[in-house]
Amino acid sequence: MKKLITSGLIAASLTMAGCASIISGSTQTLTFKSVPDEASISITNKAGEKVHTGITPATVTLKRGTGYFKPAAYEVTFKKDGYQTKTVQVTGTVNGWYVANIIFGGLIGLLIVDPATGAMYTLNPSDVNAVLDANQTTAAQKNEQSLTVMLVKDIPVDMMQRAKLITTL
Template sequence: MKKILTASVIAASMTFTGCASIFSGSTQTLTFKSVPESANITITNKSDEKIHTGSTPATVTLKRGNGFFKPAGYEVAFSKEGFQTKKIQVTASVNGWYIGNIIFGGLLGLLIIDPATGAMYTLSPKDVNAVLETQQSAKVKGQQSLTVMLVQDIPTDVMDRAKYLTTL
């Protein structure tokens, strides 16, 4: 009788839990940095509602989901006087722990708990870094300059040419 009770408790706990909810939670903490430091940041959600305003460096906790089976998405605007405003998208993708519901048999976690809490998603990039370009460098034409960009912000055609050059 004791073995049946123990097995029942284990089976019930595996059925009524969500792997992503247990291991990841419904929120995620991201860091925001800029060059130069002390830039203003404004984080808005998909509905254009301001979620956070502050200055860099900053650590902000954001929701992973935006409703039942809806991933969250954010736009982060970096601004500072004398510099061009830079916007970076923070997007959500499926969390690896969500797949754990299939392996460990958490049907409720797979269909209800993780989707409802938003834990089925992971926000990326986890560390949001921006290099702000000066207003003056944007106005000066015909002079050499150096622009530092994130790989994800480089246009596809430029990246294809860069990959071609590395194979020579």
């Protein structure tokens, strides 16, 4: 009788849950940082819907899946005045704990629980670090005086006609 109850409990626990669902869950917390700090971030899912906006550094919890056997994918856009916009892709890949369903015989976890909850996926990269490049602005764009050095042969003819000879050697 004792063996029957023990066997029943083991069988039920192996078939009623998914390993990835138990260990990982259906959401994942990711960190977003930028250099320089305090860049604005916008996270958009693959349907084009904004799921989060904020300022770096930020910690955001995102869904791992978008449906039955469908991994989540996100586009993270970093923006800051004076810097070029940078976009990073975050995508779902198969979680190692999902494979444990095969080893431990969790057929329901393998085919139903983990794929339906999205727990079978891991979002990568889990720590998103973006280095923003400074915009290259010229002195003319800033309305400042500038000095341009050119060869005489590269000066336009009309400008050369207006030029004055400063000194001769």
